[in-house]
Amino acid sequence: MKKLLPLAALIVFVIVIQKMTGWTDTRFYLTQLTMAAYYALLIVGLCVVMGYAGQISLGHAGFFAIGGYVSAALTTINLIAYQDRVVIRMLDGFGLLVAGQDIYGDAILVVAPWAACIAAVVCAGTTAWVLGIPVLKLKGHYLAMATLGFGIIIYRIVLASAVFGEADGISEVPPLPLLPGLTVSGDFGMREENYYIAWGMLIIGMILLRNLIDSRVGRALRSIHGSEEAAESTGVNTARFKLKVFVLSAVFAAVAGVFLTHYNGGIGPSEASVMKSVRYVAIVAVGGMAHLWGALIMGIVLNFLSLRGVFGSYDDAVFGFILIVIMLFAPNGILSLNWRGYFLGLFRRSGQTEETGRAIDGTP
Amino acid sequence: MALLEVSGLHKKFGGLHAVNDVSFGVEKGAIKAVIGPNGAGKTTLFNLITGALAATSGLVSFNGAPIQNRKPHQIAACGIARTFQNIKLFHDMTALENVMVGRHLRSRAGFLASMLNMPWTLKEERQIREKSMELLALFEIAAYADVEATSLAFGQQRAVEFARALALEPALLLLDEPAAGLNMHETAEIGKLITRIRDLGITVLLVEHDMSLVMDISDEIVVLSFGEKIAEGVPADIQNDHDVIKVYLGE
Numbered sequence: 134m135k136k137l138l139p140l141a142a143l144i145v146f147v148i149v150i151q152k153m154t155g156w157t158d159t160r161f162y163l164t165q166l167t168m169a170a171y172y173a174l175l176i177v178g179l180c181v182v183m184g185y186a187g188q189i190s191l192g193h194a195g196f197f198a199i200g201g202y203v204s205a206a207l208t209t210i211n212l213i214a215y216q217d218r219v220v221i222r223m224l225d226g227f228g229l230l231v232a233g234q235d236i237y238g239d240a241i242l243v244v245a246p247w248a249a250c251i252a253a254v255v256c257a258g259t260t261a262w263v264l265g266i267p268v269l270k271l272k273g274h275y276l277a278m279a280t281l282g283f284g285i286i287i288y289r290i291v292l293a294s295a296v297f298g299e300a301d302g303i304s305e306v307p308p309l310p311l312l313p314g315l316t317v318s319g320d321f322g323m324r325e326e327n328y329y330i331a332w333g334m335l336i337i338g339m340i341l342l343r344n345l346i347d348s349r350v351g352r353a354l355r356s357i358h359g360s361e362e363a364a365e366s367t368g369v370n371t372a373r374f375k376l377k378v379f380v381l382s383a384v385f386a387a388v389a390g391v392f393l394t395h396y397n398g399g400i401g402p403s404e405a406s407v408m409k410s411v412r413y414v415a416i417v418a419v420g421g422m423a424h425l426w427g428a429l430i431m432g433i434v435l436n437f438l439s440l441r442g443v444f445g446s447y448d449d450a451v452f453g454f455i456l457i458v459i460m461l462f463a464p465n466g467i468l469s470l471n472w473r474g475y476f477l478g479l480f481r482r483s484g485q486t487e488e489t490g491r492a493i494d495g496t497p
Numbered sequence: 498m499a500l501l502e503v504s505g506l507h508k509k510f511g512g513l514h515a516v517n518d519v520s521f522g523v524e525k526g527a528i529k530a531v532i533g534p535n536g537a538g539k540t541t542l543f544n545l546i547t548g549a550l551a552a553t554s555g556l557v558s559f560n561g562a563p564i565q566n567r568k569p570h571q572i573a574a575c576g577i578a579r580t581f582q583n584i585k586l587f588h589d590m591t592a593l594e595n596v597m598v599g600r601h602l603r604s605r606a607g608f609l610a611s612m613l614n615m616p617w618t619l620k621e622e623r624q625i626r627e628k629s630m631e632l633l634a635l636f637e638i639a640a641y642a643d644v645e646a647t648s649l650a651f652g653q654q655r656a657v658e659f660a661r662a663l664a665l666e667p668a669l670l671l672l673d674e675p676a677a678g679l680n681m682h683e684t685a686e687i688g689k690l691i692t693r694i695r696d697l698g699i700t701v702l703l704v705e706h707d708m709s710l711v712m713d714i715s716d717e718i719v720v721l722s723f724g725e726k727i728a729e730g731v732p733a734d735i736q737n738d739h740d741v742i743k744v745y746l747g748e
Contacts, residue, residue, distance in 0.1 A: 341612040348611030348618065349604050349625065352590070356598045359587025365569035366547065366579050367665060368602035377608055423589060 136343065139426060140336065147332045151325060163328045164319075165440040166433075170331035171393040173432030174338050176416050177425055178385025181342055183414070184423035185351065186378045187358030188269060191410045192280035193386050195287035198405030199257040200387030201394035205303040206296055207249035208395075211235075212242045246309040250391045257387030258380050265379040269372065281407065288405040302401030309395035317395045327396060334392065335429070338385060342425055354378055355423075408449045412439075415456035421466020430468075498561060500525040500700050501546070501577075501669055506555035506565075508541055508724075515541040517724040518555070523669070528691060528701045530711045532735075533721035534744060539704040540582060542721070543673050546702075547579050548572040559669070574602055578667035580658045582674045582704075586646040592657045593642040596629040599664025603628075632660040636690070652683050663694065670694060672703035676710050688714050712736065720744070 154160050179193050212230065215221050221242075224230050229248040235241050244252070268279045291297040298304075308318030316323060317330055345351050353374050356364040361371050394400040403409070416435055420427030435455075438444065444451040463470050499522030508516040516538045523529045531539050544550040546557055548569040557565040559575050567575075578599075587595050604625055606618040633639040636656040641649055646657050655675065662670055675691065676684040688710050695701050705711050711718060712732045720728040720735060722744045728735055735741055 344614045345608065345612045348614075348622070349601065349606045350608055350611045352594060352598050353601055355590055355594075356587045359590060360585040362549065362569070363581065363585035363587065364598070365549075366573055366581075366585075367599050367661060368570050368573035369598070370568075370570045381608065 136347075140340065140343075143336060143339075147329075147336075151328055160324060163324045165437055167324075167328045167331040167396060168393060168440055169433050169436040170328075170335045171389045171396070172413075172436040173429055174335050174392075175386040175389040176413055176420075176428050176432035177335075177338060177342055178382035178389075179413050180417045180420065180422070180425055180428035181345065181354070182378055182382040183417050184421070184425075184428070185346060185358060186354040186375060188375055188379065189273075189277045189414070190280045190379070190382070191277050191407070191414060192264075192282075192284035192287070193382070193413050194405055194407070194409035195284045196257045196261060196383040196386035197390035197409070198287055198291060198400070199260055200253045200390030201400040201404060202291055202297050202303065202390075203253035203256045204246070204249045204309075204391045205306045205394050205400050207244040207252060208246050208307050209243060209303055209305055210296065212244075213240055216242055243307075246307055246395065250309055250395075253391050254384055254387045257390075258384045261380045261383030262376065265376045269375045269379060281410070284405075284407050284410045288402065288407060291405050292402050297402075300402060302399060302404075303394075304399035306394055306398050306400070308398075309392070317392055319396050319398050331392065331396070334388070338388075339425065339429060346425065350374070358423075408452070411456065412449070412452040415452045415459070418459050418464075419455060419467055421469050424466055424468065427466050427468045431466075499523055500560065501702065502556070502558045503542075503546070504556045504558075506542070506545055506557065507553045508538075508545055508550060509553045514724045516545060516552075516721075519719075519721070519724070519726050521719050521726065521729055523700060523702050524716075525668075525700055526695065526698065527716040528695050528703070528714055530715040530718045531702070531704045531721060532706070532708070532711055532718060536723075537721040538724040539721055540673060541724075543579070543671060543704055546572075547577065547671060573665060573667075576665075576668040577671065578662035578665040578669070579671040580655075580662050580673055580675065582677055584651075584654050584658050586654055586657060586661075588645075588647045590646060591643050592633065592638060592646045592649065592653075593626070593629055595646045595657050596632055596660045596664050597625050599632075599661040600625040600628060602665055629660070629664060632663055633657075635663075636660050651678055652686075655679070655687070659690065659694075663697075663699070667699060669700045669702065672701060672705075674704055674706060676705060676707040684710050 150166065151163065154162050175193060175197055179190060182188050182190055212221055221230070229245055230242055231245045232240065232242050264283055268276065268283070271279055292299060308316045308320070310316045311330065315326065315330060317327060353364065353369045356367070356369055357371050357374060364371050390404070416431050417428050419435070420429070420431040439448055459467070501523040503522070504520045506516055506519045507514070519542060531542060533539055541550065545552050548567050548571065551566050555565065556563060559577065564572055564575055587598060604621050606621055610618050630639060630642065633642055636659060638653050638656050641653060646654065649657065672691070675687050679687060684707055691701055691703070691714055715732055718730065718732055718735045719726060720741050727740045727744065728738045730738070
């Protein structure tokens with residue numbers, strides 16, 4: 134019951150926000166709230182790897198980009214010129230391709246969005262698996278550097294590859310139909326629907342991860358964070374658990390990437406940039422590392438502010454600054470600070486000031 | 498046949514023979530101690546048996562099957578649990594959660610089952626919790642179940658580590674200096690505890706500095722000096738062994 138309460142509160146909050154944007158005629162906020170929910174999905178996944186299993190990743194924008202770019206490329210590359218090839222005919226036979234017309238009326242043949250979506254997530258998961266086997270043997274700074282290197286590689290690949298649109302990225306990405314009547318699309322008429330899809334995904338992700346943390350697997354992951362040697366001595370296969378949780382979080386990042394790409398109708402290289410990875414790490418740190426709710430709340434708030442343009446051109450600088458300040462003054466996240474005690478202290482001290490006639494700093 | 502059989506075990510660190518051709522056996526149901534001056538290779542020997550270090554050469558067999566050079570979690574799965582000289586508890590986890598990690602090998606919920614909260618995992622969780630509470634009660638620290646383990650007093654932390662090791666339901670328990678940092682009273686308590694663990698049917702192999710404890714509780718003792726075994730026998734014989742006296746007291 135105690136576990137369900139915050140989730141119920143979140144669901145109520147999501148509905149109230151949507152209704153309020155309706156009443157106050159500020160529906161445009163829903164767009165950024167939708168995008169922020171997808172970024173938060175990545176962030177809660179990263180939180181499990183970093184906060185609970187204690188393995189840092191500075192390459193999560195890479196997994197997000199793999200998801201987004203693979204799905205975008207597959208659903209936009211016209212295969213009509215190859216339609217007589219055996220492979221293409223086979224794919225078509227399985228119902229994995231869709232034919233249509235582009236805006237000039239020319240015939241196009243592309244991979245169906247649902248198939249592209251699955252391929253993209255599998256691709257990101259496989260990459261995480263292959264990368265994780267050698268890289269997760271490293272610890273601390275070395276792991277950070279290796280994952281950073283991976284992030285840079287992905288960034289340079291999307292910038293240099295024609296299929297990924299080089300510096301322009303990929304646009305004209307079609308909507309992603311989920312269920313009859315539910316489509317991931319940036320169409321204005323589907324704003325409410327997409328807001329609920331995004332938050333629904335985030336809530337489902339949150340439920341899955343909460344369950345995971347409170348289980349045998351969650352304890353094993355936290356034990357790895359505590360002491361790998363002791364975890365091994367109790368029979369935890371630390372290498373395998375680290376790899377699995379890394380792949381899991383990569384899948385969360387890729388799902389976020391796929392959905393956001395179809396929602397935005399495109400993706401650009403900035404999504405793969407190293408600063409994005411730094412931002413995600415900073416948000417997990419602000420949230421309190423081993424704190425799923427903290428990661429979720431900060432993921433929503435900071436991404437929303439950033440998407441609204443509150444930080445202006447200093448966006449990346451702000452997140453770098455946040456990371457430094459948090460590490461210095463609140464290494465356990467800002468939610469862990471004694472806010473209640475701070476405010477109570479303010480009242481108490483101001484009360485004292487009147488009684489004793491002393492200034493707050495204690496000087497007479 | 499002995500439960501644990503170490504034969505010709507050898508570990509070289511560069512030019513140093515940390516453990517040099519050591520052989521001994523631990524009989525089922527016994528308490529066996531490894532003693533020796535600082536730097537004799539006791540902890541290295543432990544790390545070789547538990548897989549934390551790879552042996553240069555030699556054999557370790559458990560229940561008749563070779564186990565040398567396996568990974569620590571595989572050794573644990575064979576039924577060998579251990580404690581550490583400098584207590585290694587999981588921080589940010591309660592005493593109870595620490596012990597619950599010890600049930601890892603006795604439960605099976607994986608990533609998918611855990612995320613989906615399958616009904617059978619709830620039952621498994623309940624069993625893990627009950628068994629862990631029993632162990633905390635056995636060590637008389639049940640009252641601290643929900644306290645963060647690393648914030649407990651030193652002796653209580655050691656008890657949590659014992660409980661965690663026993664949660665594996667091991668056939669063999671390796672204790673690395675269980676009395677380190679304890680006062681005389683606490684050492685005597687630990688001695689009683691180890692005897693009680695043995696009475697539960699668990700074989701114990703311990704490394705220890707505290708002579709009175711070792712002489713009190715051990716069935717047999719192995720003495721190491723500079724990586725080599727210099728004596729093995731019952732406590733009374735070891736106390737009168739010329740080589741042992743020489744190593745400890747000088748000529």
